Amino acid sequence: MAKALLERAADAEPAVTAERRAFDVLSEAYFADPKRALAGNGNGGGYLKFGLPGIEELLTPVFLAAGAEVVKYLSGRVEGFSRKTVRRILSRPAPREVPQLTVEQWAYVRTVVENSLMQHTKMSPQRAETIASAVVGDGIAGPDRAA
Amino acid sequence: MSAAAGDPRRLRTHTDIRFIILVAAVLATGVFAFTALAVASPAITRINADSVQPCMDSLDERTSTVPDSGDRLSAQIWLANSCMRPFIRAEVKVVAAGLLTVFLLATALYLLHPWWLVRRRRMKRLDPGMADVVAELDGLARAAGLARPPEWFVAPYAAAHGGQAFGLPWRYRVCLDVGLLVRYDLDRDGFRSVVRHELAHLTNRDVGRTYLTMALWWSFVVVALVPFVAITLHPDLLVDPRKLGSVLSGSPLSLAYRMVALLTLASAGYLVRNSILRARETCADTAVARVPDAAPALSRALSVLPWPPRYRRWQIPERLARLGPHPAPADRVVAVTAPDRATGSTWWELAGLAFMVGLALNNVTLLLGNLLENYVSVGLLFFAMPFGVLVIGLLAGALNRPDLGTQSALLTFPAGLAGGFAAGYLLNLMVSYSDSANPFDDGLAPVVLSLIVLVAVTALIAAWLRSVRRRVPHRIVTVAAVLAGGPLIAVWFTQTYGQSNFAGLDLTILPATGLTLDWYRELARWLNAFALYLPGVKLAATPILAVAIVLLWAVPVLLCSRWRYGGSGPRIPVRPAVRAGLGAGAAALVVAVALPYLARAVVPADVRRTVEGSSAFSFAVEYGLAYIAVVALLAAAAAGIVAATSARLRPVLVPLTVTVTSVIGAAGCSLTRTMARCLALDDTYLPSCVPEVPGPDSLTVFSFHMILVWGAAAAIPAALAGAGAGTLVRRRRGRPAFARRLFRQPARWEAAIGLGLVAALLPAAAAFAMPYDIRSWKPQPMPFIPAQTPVSADRCLIGQWRVELLRATRTVDGKRLAFTGRGQLQTFRVDGSVVLDEGRGTTEVAAGGGHRYVITQTGSMTASYRANGTTIAYSGAKIQRAGTTTLTVDGTEQSHQPVVAGTTNDRYTCAGDRLRETPADPTRDYEIQLVRVTG
Structure with missing residues (x-):
């Protein structure tokens, strides 16, 4: 699912596509130790490093965390929901047979992504909103957004 | 180069x-x-x-x-x-x-x-599925000159875009931060820069070290x-x-x-x-910067x-x-670009x-x-030498920066x-941790003086390096500086370790004769102080300074000579330095001839005689020291003139001048002694006008080393003063015409031979002095250690005694004088200790040569004693109450020194309330009669 989120986020941040190469490594690390993966400062000990640690902005762990929360939310509200279902909803183009989310549910998904971005990457609210919108895409186009 | x-x-x-x-x-x-x-x-x-x-x-x-x-x-x-x-x-x-x-x-x-690193950073091997990345990395490793690429790891929790080299020599590893892996697609050049930097750590063999x-x-x-x-x-x-x-x-x-x-x-x-x-x-950065077109990307990654x-x-x-x-x-970006x-x-x-x-x-x-x-x-001198070499090597390395602000760096x-x-x-x-090795036991002055000497030595080497390297940027220059300065640092260490000797200029050492001749006594006091100044004595007992001085001028001269640079290299204006040295040397020879006549005219015959059995310096020694001092001052004057009239390479020219003056001045030592003997100036030797020829282990060779030490010590401040004065004059008037003319004069083969001879003379003199040097440094032979005797006590001694009459023959001012005195209290205790108390002051009086001599002593000391009926053996003397020994001649104080703990063994007879002490050492002459006070 996080991979799907990455694909969608690339609309707003083309640089994010580069994370596809490291996706497997990052996701494995996330599931082994989510906190450490989200912190992103696992430089550890030793010498002869290139430089002092500076944090690269990696979105994969953030989307993994956001995805987990989205699944948790939707699986309690929509019948027949699973992680696979969410991945299909978010994939492009979305298959017709997948359950459709309500505007409120899309809004919640966007809020979760937006909050995750701001919390874990210290991203500015404007930029987080842009990426979250890109991730949620057409699904949010309800009356409130149209206005 | x-x-x-x-x-x-x-x-x-x-x-x-x-x-x-x-x-x-x-x-x-x-x-x-x-x-x-x-x-x-x-x-x-x-x-x-x-x-x-x-x-x-x-x-x-x-x-x-x-x-x-x-x-x-x-x-x-x-x-x-x-x-x-x-x-x-x-x-x-x-x-x-x-x-x-x-x-x-x-x-x-x-x-x-x-x-440990793999575990701590939870590193993973780079996925073989990323074949393109691995191929790129292996290619970079081959380009860096590695025969076998390292093992590639990725640190999944490190979001930075760095890397890390580690591993063992047979299996090096490089770990990429996952953030760097992401940059592979975004910034390939930046990615390569970081990897090249880590690979440079491997090729530079940084990892193992x-x-x-x-x-x-x-x-x-x-x-x-x-x-x-x-x-x-x-x-x-x-x-x-x-x-x-x-x-x-x-x-x-x-x-x-x-x-x-x-x-x-x-x-x-x-x-x-x-x-x-x-x-x-x-x-590692500079190694990457040498790869064509890699520098800009590395600078970008660094910035x-x-x-x-x-x-x-x-x-x-x-x-x-x-x-x-x-x-x-x-700073790293600067290092990449420069x-x-x-x-x-x-x-x-x-x-x-x-x-x-x-x-x-x-x-x-x-x-x-x-x-x-x-x-x-x-042993410590030899052990300290590599450390001295290292210290000067560090200095030479630090001064080898082209962008160094040289004036302040010096x-x-x-x-x-x-x-x-x-x-x-x-x-x-x-x-x-040691209570006995506290460097501040003698106050702050010895430590500060040691530091000043060390700063002076290193500053002179730095000035020499800077001056010579600007014209002759050859690594032999650095080697020469290290060889000249390193052993000097070692000598400094031997004189500082444990207890610094640098503040030990003892001005209380009087000559054997001439105490009533004020100017002679004062001059001798200063000469004796310098002659027995331990750092100077120890330095003069090695060939270190002779070799150092030759290196300082001979190496630059050789490097700049015509044969080395085919006539196109820089030239060193040696002529003014040699001329100044020759002039000062000639003056030294004049002094060598004139000094015996002058001494005979101003020093009475009574002062010029040798006193048998006296350990103080005789007139002959003071005369020799005076000549050495004059040569040292002449060398300093010549050094000052050279430094004032030269605008460049002064650290090369000044040692050359000192060398030339010292060589000629040392020859003057033989000359002046021959003259003194010929004129029967003193009674050390039989009168003879046969010239003295300097040979191995001769007094002239020994004097030569002293001239070098004293001359170098005097030449340094003189050269600094001369350089300062010369610079001021040149600023006001411009460079003197004669200096320009001298710089342009070509060297001749005669000059080369002359300099070669002078350069060869110093090592030769150093070799000649080796027997003396070895005697100075080698350990004393095993001393006589008496067999232990059983302790016995003499009850008669126990109690307090007062000296009723003391008669002693002492050598003062070259004369054997009969002193008499009284008053000291001696207390022998049952526990084997004795107290020798001078009370408020005891005096001994003698008359001789129309003068009245008075020795006054205060203070008290304790010691252990053992008596066997005929001899009292003292040991472990310690000062109990600090006191002084004062000598006055005709009411004028001549010396005033603190009492030093020490005793001499006595022979004695004790009966009732009477005790008589005489020396156990037959070379001494005294008799002490005491009466019992208590006990």
Whole structure:
């Protein structure tokens, strides 16, 4: 699912596509130790490093965390929901047979992504909103957004 | 020619030396830490209590029957060495075992570091599925010159875009931050820059050195430092851990001193370690910058590194960050664009390195000195030489920066270096833990003077290097500086270690005759003080200064000569220097001829005679010293003139002038002695006009070394003053025409032969003086040690006695005078101790040659005694109440000195209330009659 989120986020941040190469490594690390993966400062000990640690902005762990929360939310509200279902909803183009989310549910998904971005990457609210919108895409186009 | 400043090989050597210094300092400190642990161990405590201490306590008693105080001291030193031997051997075993443990643990830590890093950073092998990335990385490794690519890892929790090199020589590894992996697609050049930087660490062989050094440091901390701190806080820990009363024993001040020394060691080690790591990072950057088209991408990658760094939530201040293991990114960018500036040391880095060198030297010296026993003087001189060479090598390396602000560096670099090296003595653990080796025992002056001398030596070498390298940038110049300066530093060390001799200018040493001749007495006092000034004496007893002075001028002259540079190289204007030296030398010869006539005219015959049995300097000695002083002053004057009239290469020309003056002045020594003998100036030798020919081990060769030492010491301030005056004059009037003319004059083959002869004369003289030098440094032969005799007491002696009449023949002012006196109180106690009390002052009076001599003595001393019915043997004399000995001639005070503890054994007869003492030593002449006061 996080991979799907990455694909969608690339609309707003083309640089994010580069994370596809490291996706497997990052996701494995996330599931082994989510906190450490989200912190992103696992430089550890030793010498002869290139430089002092500076944090690269990696979105994969953030989307993994956001995805987990989205699944948790939707699986309690929509019948027949699973992680696979969410991945299909978010994939492009979305298959017709997948359950459709309500505007409120899309809004919640966007809020979760937006909050995750701001919390874990210290991203500015404007930029987080842009990426979250890109991730949620057409699904949010309800009356409130149209206005 | 010299390697370029940014040459990677040179940079590697630069930091390799720093690694070696750090390791040496850590190991040497370990030597002392294990020595302290050994002393605190139960086994060695037992050896100390059972055999060493009783043996040492008996020294005074065992040597009390040796009549001569010098022989007694030699015997005591000899016996003390044999007393200490079992203790030292046990100590060495503990130190060796401790060092072996440190090495074994360090090896284990080093071998385990790849496993630990992989585990700590949760590294993963780079997925073989990323074939394109792996191919790119392997290609970069091959391009870097690695025969086999390293194993590639990725650190999945490191979002930074850095890398890390580690591993063992047979399996190197490079770990990429996952953030860097992401940049493979975004910024390929940036990605390559980082990888190339890490690969440069492998090709520079940084990995093994770095991790081995760190393993050694942690091993030292665990095996040596932690137990050592525990022993410091709880000295009885190994003997009786329950005895908590000894925790924090010692005065708060001494404990604070120890803690400061420990803290300084740890801080300096940490800072030097960081400076090495910074240099290695810069070195790797410059290696990448040499790859075509790689520099811009590397600069870009460096410029986005965060600076100053953060530690958790706190921003580290930039000044503090600059002391960390990574250089500031801006500095690294500069190093990439201008590799020549890559290895610049700052003065404080130099101070830190010199501090570590000083620590290494001083911490080993105590144990080594104990092992060397009677060869301690010469052994320490040879042991200190590589350290001296290292210190000057560091200075030479630091001054080799093209962008260096030379004027300030000529002061700050030597001062930093000397300060650091001296601090290595003041703040090493041995000094801070030993109550007997406190460098401040004699006040601050000796320490300050030592430091000034060290700064002066290093500053002169720095000035020479700067001056010569600007014209002859050849590595032989550096070698010459190191060979000239290193041994001088070693001599300095032998004169500073334990107790600094640099403040020991003793102006109380009077001549054997002529005390009533004011100008003669004062002149002799100063000459004697300089002649017996230990640093000068020890330096003159080696060929070190002679070789150093020749190197300082001969190396640049040879390098600049026509045959070396085919006539196109720089020329050194040697003629003014040689002419000044010849002029001063000619003046010395005139003095050599005139001095005997002058002495005969102004010094009465009574003063010019030799006094039998007197240990004070005779007229002949004072005469020789006066001539040497005149030559030294002439050399200084010539040096001042050369420095004033030359605008360049003064550090080369001044030693040349001093050499020429000294060579001619030394020939004048033979001449003036021949003249003195011919004129029967004194009665040392039979009158003869046969010229004295200088030969091996002759007085002339000895005088030559003294002329060099005195001449060099006088020439330095004279040359500085001359250079300053010359610069001022040139600023006002422009360069003198004659100087320009001299610079353009070509050298001739005659000059080359002349200089060659002069250069050859010094080593020849040094070789001739070797027998004298060896005598000065080799240990004394085994002294006579009397067999122990059973203690017996004489009840008649017990009680207090007053000197009713003292009659003694003493040599004063070259005359044997009969003194009489009274008043001293002697108290012999049952416990074997005696008190000799001068009360408010006792006087001895004598008359002779129309003068009245009075010796007044105050104070009191104690000693142990043993009496066997005929002889009283004294030992262990100590001052009880400080006093003075004052000599007045016709009511005018001639000398005033503190009383020094010392006694001479007596023969005696005791009956009832009468006691009579006469000397046990037949060379002495006195009789003391005493009456019983109490007892």
